[in-house]
Amino acid sequence: MAIWCARLAIDRWQLAEGPRADPVALISESAHGPRITAVNAAARDAGVRPGTMLTDARALCPDLAAAPADPAGDLALLESLALWAQRWGPWSALDPPDGLLVDVTGVAHLFGGEQMLLADAAERLGARGFAARLAIAPTAGAAWALAHYGPERAVLSRASPLGGGGRRAAADGEGLGRQTGPHRPAFGGPPPPEGEDLGALHELPVAALRLDPATLLVLRRLGLKRIGELSGVAREALARRFRSVRAPAANPLVRLDQLTGKVPEPLLPVLAQPPPLVQRRLLEPIRHRPLLDQVLGDLADDMVRVLEGQALGARRLDLALWKVDGEVIQRRLELAAATRAAAHITRLFAAKLDDIDAGFGIELARLTASWCEPLALSQRDFEAAAEAHGTSLAACIDRLSVRLGAGAIRRPEPVAGHWPERAQRWLAPLDQGRAAQESLAFHARPLKLLDRPELIAVIHASPDGLPRRFRWRGSLHEIVRAEGPERIAPEWWRERGAARLRDYYRIEDAAGRRYWIYRHGHAADGRGGTPEWYLQGLCS
Amino acid sequence: MDLAPLEQKPGRETAWWSGLASAKRTPASGSKPLPRPGAGEVRHAELFASSREASGAGLALAFALDQAGQDDQRPWLWVQDAAALRLSGRPYRPGLPASLRHRLLHVAAKSPEDALFALEEGLRCRDLAFVIGEVAGNPKALSFTASRRLSLVAEVHGVPLWLVRLDAARDLSSARQRWQIAAAPSLPPRWNPAAPGAPAWHADLFRARSHPPGEWILRDDGQSHLVAEWASPPHHGDLVRAVGDRSLAAG
Numbered sequence: 001m002a003i004w005c006a007r008l009a010i011d012r013w014q015l016a017e018g019p020r021a022d023p024v025a026l027i028s029e030s031a032h033g034p035r036i037t038a039v040n041a042a043a044r045d046a047g048v049r050p051g052t053m054l055t056d057a058r059a060l061c062p063d064l065a066a067a068p069a070d071p072a073g074d075l076a077l078l079e080s081l082a083l084w085a086q087r088w089g090p091w092s093a094l095d096p097p098d099g100l101l102v103d104v105t106g107v108a109h110l111f112g113g114e115q116m117l118l119a120d121a122a123e124r125l126g127a128r129g130f131a132a133r134l135a136i137a138p139t140a141g142a143a144w145a146l147a148h149y150g151p152e153r154a155v156l157s158r159a160s161p162l163g164g165g166g167r168r169a170a171a172d173g174e175g176l177g178r179q180t181g182p183h184r185p186a187f188g189g190p191p192p193p194e195g196e197d198l199g200a201l202h203e204l205p206v207a208a209l210r211l212d213p214a215t216l217l218v219l220r221r222l223g224l225k226r227i228g229e230l231s232g233v234a235r236e237a238l239a240r241r242f243r244s245v246r247a248p249a250a251n252p253l254v255r256l257d258q259l260t261g262k263v264p265e266p267l268l269p270v271l272a273q274p275p276p277l278v279q280r281r282l283l284e285p286i287r288h289r290p291l292l293d294q295v296l297g298d299l300a301d302d303m304v305r306v307l308e309g310q311a312l313g314a315r316r317l318d319l320a321l322w323k324v325d326g327e328v329i330q331r332r333l334e335l336a337a338a339t340r341a342a343a344h345i346t347r348l349f350a351a352k353l354d355d356i357d358a359g360f361g362i363e364l365a366r367l368t369a370s371w372c373e374p375l376a377l378s379q380r381d382f383e384a385a386a387e388a389h390g391t392s393l394a395a396c397i398d399r400l401s402v403r404l405g406a407g408a409i410r411r412p413e414p415v416a417g418h419w420p421e422r423a424q425r426w427l428a429p430l431d432q433g434r435a436a437q438e439s440l441a442f443h444a445r446p447l448k449l450l451d452r453p454e455l456i457a458v459i460h461a462s463p464d465g466l467p468r469r470f471r472w473r474g475s476l477h478e479i480v481r482a483e484g485p486e487r488i489a490p491e492w493w494r495e496r497g498a499a500r501l502r503d504y505y506r507i508e509d510a511a512g513r514r515y516w517i518y519r520h521g522h523a524a525d526g527r528g529g530t531p532e533w534y535l536q537g538l539c540s
Numbered sequence: 541m542d543l544a545p546l547e548q549k550p551g552r553e554t555a556w557w558s559g560l561a562s563a564k565r566t567p568a569s570g571s572k573p574l575p576r577p578g579a580g581e582v583r584h585a586e587l588f589a590s591s592r593e594a595s596g597a598g599l600a601l602a603f604a605l606d607q608a609g610q611d612d613q614r615p616w617l618w619v620q621d622a623a624a625l626r627l628s629g630r631p632y633r634p635g636l637p638a639s640l641r642h643r644l645l646h647v648a649a650k651s652p653e654d655a656l657f658a659l660e661e662g663l664r665c666r667d668l669a670f671v672i673g674e675v676a677g678n679p680k681a682l683s684f685t686a687s688r689r690l691s692l693v694a695e696v697h698g699v700p701l702w703l704v705r706l707d708a709a710r711d712l713s714s715a716r717q718r719w720q721i722a723a724a725p726s727l728p729p730r731w732n733p734a735a736p737g738a739p740a741w742h743a744d745l746f747r748a749r750s751h752p753p754g755e756w757i758l759r760d761d762g763q764s765h766l767v768a769e770w771a772s773p774p775h776h777g778d779l780v781r782a783v784g785d786r787s788l789a790a791g
Contacts, residue, residue, distance in 0.1 A: 390666035390697050393615065399661050400647060404654050409647045412633040424633045429645050439634075447594045447601075447636065448629035473592065480725075483735035508736035512725040513593040538629055540598020540739045 001088065001102045002143035003121065004133045005081070008098040009038040009074050011130050013067060023061050026069040027054050037069045071097065081130075082270040088121055091269040093140075099147070101140050101267060108136075118153045140267060141259040142201065145208035145227075156201070201259070202228030209255040210248075219252065230256060276310065276369040278302035285324050285361020289353070292321075292362065296349055299367040300342040313338025313375030319349060321356070322364035329356050334406065336430050337394035338373040344395050348402050397429050414439060418491045419502070420536065421449060443486055444506060446516040446537025453534035456517065460533075463523050467505055470517065472535050477509040485519070500527050506539070514539035581607060583694040584687075584701045586715040591627040591706040595723040597674060599741045600702035601637060604670045605764040607700060610639055614669040617662040619647040621655040623676035624706050639764065643669070652679035656686055663693040663701055671699060676706040684712040691715065710746070717751070720744040724757050738762070742771055 005011065009026055023043030027034040034054040046061035058064055075096060082092045082100050088111075089102040104117065111117040118134045125132040135146035137156040146154040201208075204227050206219050224230050230238070230252060238253045248254045248265075257263040278299055286292055296319070307314060315338055321329040331352045339345070391399070400409045410426040413433040417423045427433050460467040466482045484505030500521030508514045516537030521527055585603070589596025604616070618631055625648055633641050647662075649655035652675055662671040671694075675682060691714045694701045703715065710718070721744075726737035744755045755771035 390664050390699075391661075393665060393667035396661050396665035396668070397645075400658055403657055404647065404649055408649065408654075409645060409658075411645055412631065412641075414633060420632070420634075426646070441634065445635035446632055447598055449632040449635075450629040451626070475592075481728075481734055481736050483732060506736055508726060510725075512723040512740065512742075513595070514723065514726070514736050514739065537632065537635070538594035539635070539736070540594050540601065 001104045001117070001121070001134060001136045002095070002140070002147035003085065003100040003102065003125070004144075004147040005078075005098045005100075005125070005130045006133055007038065007131050008078065009069060009071075010040050012070075012074060012077055013038075014040065015129050017067075020065075022063060022065060023048060024065045024067060025054065025057060027066045028069045028071070034066065074098070079270060083272050085121075086272075088117060091271075093267040093269050095144065099144070101143065104136060114155045114157070115153070118155065122153065139259060139261045140265055141210065141255065144210060145201065145204050145259065149204045149208040150201075202226065202231075206230060206252065209252055209259065211252060211255060212249045215242075215245075215250045215252065227256070227259075276303060276306045276312065276314075276372065277366065278306060279364065279366035282363050282365070285363045287358045287361045292353065292358070292365075293346070293350060295365050296353070297342070297346050299365060300345040300349075303345070303367050303369060304340050304342045307340050307369065307372070307375075308377070310372075311374060311376055312369070312372040313340050314345070314369040314371070315373050316369070316371035317345065317349075318368045318370050320366045320368070321362045322366075323358065324360040324363055327359070329362075331356075333402070335394070336397040336401065336428070338375040339394065339398075340375060341395070344398065348398055351402050394430065418488055420445070420488075422491070444539075446506075446514075447540040448538045450536055450538070453518070453536040456533050456535045458517070458519075458533040460519075464503075467507060467517065467533070470533065470535075472515075477511075477513070477515075479507045480510050481508040482506070488518075498527050500525060500531070504536075582700065582716050583698070584691040584703070584715045585717040585719065586687075586703045586705055586713055587719045587721050588705045588708055588710065589721040591624070591676060593723050594628060595739075595741050596704035596706065596721050597628070597631075597672065598739055599719075599721050599743065599758065600672050600704055601640065602739075602741075602758070602760050602764075602766055603702055604672065604700065605637060605640065606766045608669050610764060612669045613643065614667055615643040615645050616640065616669045617645050617647060617658075617665075617671045618674075619649060619655050619658045619662065619671065620674045621649045621652050621676060621679075624674040624704075627676055628674070628706060637764065651681075653681045656681055656690070659690060659701065659703070660693055663690065663697055663699045665699070666697065668699055671701045673701065673703040674706060675703065676708070678705075678708050678711050682711075684714060687712075688714040715747075716749045717745060718747040720746055727759070744771075 010024070013024075013026060014020065020040060021042060023046050024040045025036045025043050025048055026038040028037050029035075032053065036048065036050050036052055036054055036057055038050055039048045043057075043061060043064055046064070048057040048061050048064060054064075054066055075094075078094055078096065078098065078100070082094055085092045085100050085102050089104040089107050092100055092102040095101050104114075108114045108117045111120050114136050118136060121134055122132060133147050133152065135143050135150055135154045135156070137143035137146055137154075142156055146156060206224060206227060207216055208227065209230075211219070219225075219230070224233065235253070242251045242253060245251045248258065254263060258265045280295055280299060282295070286295065299319075303314070303317075315335050317333045317335070319331045319333070321331075323329065331349065333345070333348055333352065335348075397409055409429050411429050411431065411433075412424045413427050414436060415423055415425050416436065416439070423439075454472065456470045456472045458467045458470040464485075466484070467479055469479060470477050482505050484507075485503035486505075488502045488504060490499035490501060502518040502520055503522065504516060504518045506514070506516055515535055516539060517533060517535045519531050519533050521531040523531060587596045587600055589599075620630075630648075631644060631646055633644070636644065645668075647655075647658045649658050655673060655675055659671060659673045662668055690701055690703070722742045724740040724742040726740045729735055729737040738760055740757055740759045742755070743758050745751065745753050747753065756768040757771050758766050758768050761767045
């Protein structure tokens with residue numbers, strides 16, 4: 001069964017904003033200005049069509065109101081509709097931007113026949129506020145064609161409505177795996193007369209073959225306007241004309257075979273994956289913390305059991321507590337590694353429950369694992385003491401990030417960058433990072449880097465000689481040894497052209513303290529005044 | 541760290557259990573710790589250093605490498621509070637010792653209380669090789685009780701802690717060794733005598749549980765072991781106190 005929600009975008013907008021009697025158009029920004037993507041009934045009556053520019057449409061209909069289109073939201077709605085449409089068949093597939101395909105093989109008798117099934121679908125979609133055109137056919141391609149271009153609520157019950165005698169038999173044999181065939185009337189209603197079906201697909205325009213606009217243009221120039229005309233042309237001629245295109249959307253022969261069921265057309269079904277969810281309804285609303293801890297422990301145990309059954313581990317857990325007055329308290333927990341340890345989960349949540357106000361009491365507690373990762377069952381350690389001893393690294397990281405914040409614990413990773421402060425970045429502690437080429441370590445680097453290089457006053461041999469003495473944080477350092485300069489150029493792909501280079505020196509003062517300092521620019525580079533000196537790193 | 545074998549380089553023996561994880565070495569909490577070779581290993585040491593130099597953190601890393609050896613490939617934790625981070629900078633991966641740089645986990649704590657919490661959690665973790673802390677000044681949170689907690693956790697779980705105290709006064713602490721650290725002039729490198737050489741530290745052990753105090757110049761020998769030489773010659777003649785003008789009862 002193909003469902004075409006012909007006005008999905010505007011229907012969704014009207015469901016959100018309420019029905020409007022004045023003309024409204026949904027627009028999207030294009031290179032030449034706003035372009036109309038969907039219109040409501042009043043605007044269509046006024047002559048506004050999707051695809052025109054908004055300014056052109058306003059010439060026709062001056063009081064046209066415009067609202068931004070939301071293709072991503074429409075797609076999300078379509079996904080939820082696809083799941084909902086599984087009430088009519090075991091699985092359904094998306095047909096973006098505004099269609100659905102539902103497999104109703106052997107299902108129609110449950111609704112009292114195909115016509116009744118279509119009527120039921122149309123009624124329920126209409127009740128939800130969506131105008132839809134529906135069709136049932138043996139193949140997805142034929143159903144799509146009928147839904148978009150055929151008569152209202154068309155039902156086609158033969159595998160090969162186009163071919164002559166021998167070809168039809170062959171197609172029937174192949175079509176057994178998909179739908180219908182000779183067994184179909186056993187559980188369907190009586191099939192419609194044969195001639196009507198043949199005519200139904202023959203008379204459809206070639207656009208019903210789901211071809212792209214360029215191919216449609218070619219076919220129109222060839223004078224082929226209806227599917228019947230296309231099947232009248234010799235097959236070899238079509239194969240030769242479109243021999244170089246493999247994509248089904250550009251090759252009418254492939255589409256024609258998909259329509260008749262000679263070529264299989266795999267569809268990607270939409271599967272609902274409900275997140276693991278456990279909840280407790282409480283007989284008496286609870287107002288005290290020890291009881292809440294008890295409920296939380298029970299929930300964690302239940303969740304661990306659910307996760308274990310699916311061989312999953314939780315990475316993110318959402319705890320929602322419904323209060324008697326209707327307010328919902330939500331707490332979220334992110335874990336460093338997939339886990340199934342109830343005690344660990346309870347302990348981490350307990351730190352987040354200190355500030356909640358139970359009010360008149362909590363009557364429902366629900367724990368959802370909104371992000372899971374596969375976690376196989378693992379064997380316990382042979383030595384029980386080693387397992388019970390201390391915590392694992394992931395548990396330690398979880399405890400630290402719950403108390404100190406998510407970004408407090410991190411791991412450095414090398415990055416290809418010229419400037420030292422950009423040669424490392426910080427990742428989440430268990431993030432593996434990207435594989436990178438090890439940089440060639442020609443030069444010694446300091447143990448620590450100040451977050452901001454600090455300005456120092458330096459006496460150095462003129463004009464560009466070694467530094468001799470510097471003052472940092474109020475005290476004077478006599479430099480006895482120095483190595484440099486190591487010249488590091490600015491990153492030309494990131495800096496402006498006038499950025500100054502840096503000359504780095506590794507120095508040691510009279511007391512043995514070792515630093516990493518640089519001169520920002522040099523005197524003759526013409527990119528500013530006298531270069532300044534900075535202290536950036538402290539060596540061990 | 542055991543100082544007695546440290547002075548007899550290079551003939552340093554490695555203990556037979558060094559390949560086992562520390563979790564297996566130490567019995568679970570509650571039972572009495574087993575006597576074992578190398579019991580001179582230190583679990584909690586404090587290094588007092590100035591925030592104007594990175595010698596405290598550098599020597600803490602050298603101590604940790606010297607004690608842990610090259611075999612241990614577990615990650616290690618470096619905890620800094622906000623003041624220490626601002627004063628003495630952030631760890632820089634290319635400058636860390638090559639065997640440590642890929643295993644670093646860094647914690648930037650906002651307050652000394654958070655830093656102590658992170659240190660304690662790190663010490664409880666069986667997957668960490670060692671923990672290094674950097675706390676600036678003498679915060680109220682780092683009391684004697686807090687340091688006692690750290691000592692006990694480190695000894696029960698067998699994870700060593702090197703706590704660097706930046707610009708701090710020598711307050712009460714239960715650390716097993718307490719050092720005063722300063723940078724020392726390095727030996728001139730072989731190929732460029734005018735350049736700074738491998739790091740050296742002037743280390744003054746002023747309080748230790750199992751070792752007499754002393755002053756040394758410590759250097760890294762290039763194979764992640766420390767070599768020590770006396771900074772001031774030991775006074776072997778001072779074992780008997782000079783007789784002074786005081787009564788015998790005063791001791």
